[in-house]
Amino acid sequence: MATRFRHKVRSLLREQVLDAAYAQVAAEGWGKLGIAGVARAAGVSRQTVYNEFGTKDAIGLALVEREAERFMIGIAAELDAHRESLEAAATAGVTFVLRAAADNPLIKAVMTSARGGDEHLLTYLTTRGEPVFDTATAMLDAYATDAWPEVDAESRSLAVEAIVRLTVSHIVQPLAAPEQSAARIAKITARIAYPDWQRPG
Template identity: 70%
Template sequence: MTRFRETVRSLLREQVLDAAYQLVAADGWGGLRMTSIARAAGISRQTLYNEFGSKEAIGNALVQRELEGFLLGIQRELDAHRGALEAAAAAGVGYTLQQAVDNPLVKSVLLAARGGEDDLLAYLTTRPEPVFGTAMAMLDAYAIEAWPDVDEESRGLAVETVVRLTVSHIVQPVASPEESARRIARITARVAYPGGRG
């Protein structure tokens, strides 16, 4: 019975997050109400509050779910270029920047922020979790295995550099995703290999 309850709860959470995703993508975060989410998900407000507790918790869960999808895609890109750090970084960053351009939730968050509503943007930029912490932990673990010749300090600096620059370019793009990815990858490789390898 416990497994059944967990499955039902997991399905409920996904149903709520799908509904919230569609509402945020269509109308932005600022106007999102728990009542609207419950109605769109086909559940009662009380069930919604019992499962998530607050709009902030839903925002956190939405960003976490999107981040997990991004990280899986990034790992595929890194694996395809495992032999060369700069090429791998360019592929991973390029994938992330292009997904950010194409992702309705990210687009909605960025448009709202440019209009002065930045509540959900904080999950991407000023809160250390989930974006920075999760992405840096994943990339650090990957780099330890993929590029064992990079010393610990250089690896840590390179990982932080690539994550922070990528998020910065998502929030405030200054060039095409491809060009930004090339530049971020070059910087990352120089930080990882100060002597010029990579």
């Protein structure tokens, strides 16, 4: 009982600190984020923040991972609503992500900081983004295995990797309206999942 209580308290504390960091990054950018400021905003000591996260980098990674988990919930809802077709589901899921990313205060702060020359937080979406990619890939692979069992394992793996990496690429560097980009990404994903010789009629 005591162990479960301590775990719950620590989880609440972590969320409190991340909420404070999120608000600071959204308002002032990643470059202005500091452990002392986060601690003050969260109503805890600076040592408490250090004990929980250790470094500013760890806070950045935790922020990006938390947003990715929230995005996964929205994606799952879109996939469920379009389960009859892999391409339709992919279009809906990617459209949701690209629209949500465009309106997300943290993502906006990441992009603004990068355009100003500070690409540190952006690396958690790109070159150092493996935890985010791993979370998204595992979720989508499990979903696709259940929803579209006719897709062989290799094609499914390639399709999932393609949709995750292409979507992140379009978040970082939008090339068209979310709906247009999503339709294109979904078409690529469907062609990988269903090579011409096994595409459902």
